[in-house]
Amino acid sequence: MxxxxxxxxxxxxxxxxxxELSCGGTILxxxxxxxxxGVVDLTRGELGTRGTPETREAEARDAGEILGLTVRENLAMxxxxxxxxxxxxxxxxxxxxRYRPEIVITNALHDRHPDHGRAGNLVNDAVFxxxxxxxxxxxxxxxxxxxxxxxxxxxxxxxxIKPDIVVDVSDHWEQKVAAIKAFRxxxxxxxxxxxxxxxxxxxxDFLRYIEARGREYGKYIGAKYAEGYTCRRLLGVDDLFxxx
Numbered sequence: 427m428x429x430x431x432x433x434x435x436x437x438x439x440x441x442x443x444x445x446e447l448s449c450g451g452t453i454l455x456x457x458x459x460x461x462x463x464g465v466v467d468l469t470r471g472e473l474g475t476r477g478t479p480e481t482r483e484a485e486a487r488d489a490g491e492i493l494g495l496t497v498r499e500n501l502a503m504x505x506x507x508x509x510x511x512x513x514x515x516x517x518x519x520x521x522x523x524r525y526r527p528e529i530v531i532t533n534a535l536h537d538r539h540p541d542h543g544r545a546g547n548l549v550n551d552a553v554f555x556x557x558x559x560x561x562x563x564x565x566x567x568x569x570x571x572x573x574x575x576x577x578x579x580x581x582x583x584x585x586x587i588k589p590d591i592v593v594d595v596s597d598h599w600e601q602k603v604a605a606i607k608a609f610r611x612x613x614x615x616x617x618x619x620x621x622x623x624x625x626x627x628x629x630x631d632f633l634r635y636i637e638a639r640g641r642e643y644g645k646y647i648g649a650k651y652a653e654g655y656t657c658r659r660l661l662g663v664d665d666l667f668x669x670x
Contacts, residue, residue: 433496434461436527436575438518440545441471442486442500443609447636448581449531450493450602451595451653457494458598464497465490466521468545469505476622477611489608492601497525506541510548518552520563523570530575531655538584546580550658553578579655582639589654590661592643594670596650599640606633 435456439445445453445465453463467486470479477485483500490498501517508514522530532549533542555561557574564570582589595602610618614630626632643652647670663669 432462432526433464434527435463435529435531436522436525437463437465438468438521438530438532438545438549439465440468440533440541441474441505442467442469442482443471443489443606443612444533444542444581444583445531446489446493446602446605446609448534448583449653449655450605451598451640451651452531452593453493453495454598454601454605455593455595462496463493464499464525464527465493465495466498467500468503468508468548469541470500470502471505473505474612475625476620476628477609481611482609485609485611489605492605492608508541508544508548510544510551514548515552515555516561516563518549519556519561520565520570522553522556522575523563523573524565526573527575529577529579531579531581534580534583534585534587535656536585536587542583550578550580577657579657582654582656587654587656589643590657592647592652592654594644594647594649594652595640596644596652599651603633603637606636 437445437449457463471482472479486498503514530549530553533546535546536543553575557572559572562569606613607615612627614628614633640651643654644650
């Protein structure tokens with residue numbers, strides 16, 4: 427998953443597996459269209475009850491292969507304790523300027539897990555700041571050029587949030603589920619035999635909930651499955667017939 431240039435879509439997700447759960451179908455759909463998509467996980471998920479940072483890193487690699495990512499990396503911020511401050515904003519700015527995506531997708535702005543909202547707001551701030559000329563960042567000893575993506579979306583996670591847009595991912599749902607199940611330590615997977623505590627997300631019911639959410643969003647656009655997103659600004663289209 428080596429990057430060979432700029433990305434069309436960059437997913438900035440706080441925990442390994444957030445991208446797979448919330449926008450895996452959207453990633454797969456755009457990769458199938460020939461778009462370059464990358465995921466940068468902010469933390470290693472080291473506070474998770476099950477698994478270890480090392481197992482989750484291996485799982486993220488496996489999931490990335492299933493998704494067809496151009497690049498996946500991890501910023502190793504402190505799980506649970508990162509902040510929306512200058513130091514962390516600069517890390518995100520450097521990533522945005524490195525990959526120069528047209529579209530950024532990130533965490534929900536308010537959710538059950540406090541990391542989700544904090545990460546969503548961190549990325550929202552960094553996306554704006556990445557376009558400011560007077561903020562200097564470097565890579566490999568060379569100055570980076572400013573870059574502001576043209577669109578920033580937040581995916582929807584545990585809490586129900588009415589989406590501003592939904593994306594039909596029906597043709598890619600089974601592959602999305604396979605990418606989720608690549609995180610064998612986190613979600614119900616009969617091949618995972620380690621003796622660990624059961625958690626909210628490790629039960630079979632959690633995957634049924636993910637399917638139910640996908641079916642619910644799909645219903646509104648006449649699709650079997652869809653993924654929903656919010657946006658802090660008004661969205662526009664130039665072709666009404668492209669809308670479902």
